[in-house]
Amino acid sequence: MKVLYLTGYKSFELGIFKNNHEGVNYIKKAIRKSLTPLIEDGLEWVLVSGQMGVELWGAEEVLSLKKEYPEIQLAVLTPYLKQEQKWNEQNQDYYHSIISKADYVDSISKKPYENPHQLRIKNHFLLNKSDALLIMYDEERPGSPRYTYEDAKKHKEQKDYPIFQITFYDLQQQAESYDTIYD
Known part of the structure; x- marks a missing residue:
């Protein structure tokens, strides 16, 4: 696997409105924990669409x-x-501080926002350009990542496409192990 699409909840869907919220640290640690072995196995690119929340924290x-x-x-x-x-x-x-350090930046649609169809096109484009998906999504807590998750499951029916998922249980485990280490 050379290219990974990373996505998940938008910050407001998690009730997080500042990047210094303590939950952001747990999310970042879970993302790092997922990314590190993939990089060690040859991952070369991580793709994000630049949404506030999991995507930008993952980009960080x-x-x-x-x-x-x-x-x-x-x-x-x-x-x-x-x-x-x-x-x-x-x-x-915050957004500009991250994209200024990215290795590649572009827009899929060369027009400003027109309608939700552009978001659907983005999902299909990023799924087709990647070899796997890392998604922070919990099926018990619907939100915008549901659409990407469902598209990825359909994509997986067509080709070998691993879906790595970070759930709220994983975040709870991350928080508990972090608290145990620093108690």
């Missing part, structure tokens, strides 16, 4: 992992032009 982890694994590369492929345009200034600054 990829950039952090470059210190140890300089061969790993980050691509931010937004669904449409200027996706961050309506975000508040703090979120725009």
Whole structure:
């Protein structure tokens, strides 16, 4: 596997409105824990669409992992032009700080937002350009990742396409092991 599509919940779907929320640390640690063995097995690219939440936190982890694994590369492929345009200034600054360090940045649709179909196209494009999916999604807690997860399961029927999932149980385990280490 050379290319991984990383996605999951948007920050507001998790009730997280600041990047210094303690839950973000657990999510990042779970992403790192999932990415590290994949990189060691030859993963070269991580693709994200640049959504606030799991995707940008995951992008941060990829950039952090470059210190140890300089061969790993980050691509931010937004669904449409200027996706961050309506975000508040703090979120725009955060977004730009990440994409400025990415190895590749482009927009799938060369137009600004027009309709939800652009998001569907983004899912299919990223699934087709990747060899596997890492998704933070729990089937007991629906949200926007459900669409990607269901598309990935259909994609998996057509070709060998591993789906690596981070659930809320995994995050709970991460939090408990972290708390045990630092008690």
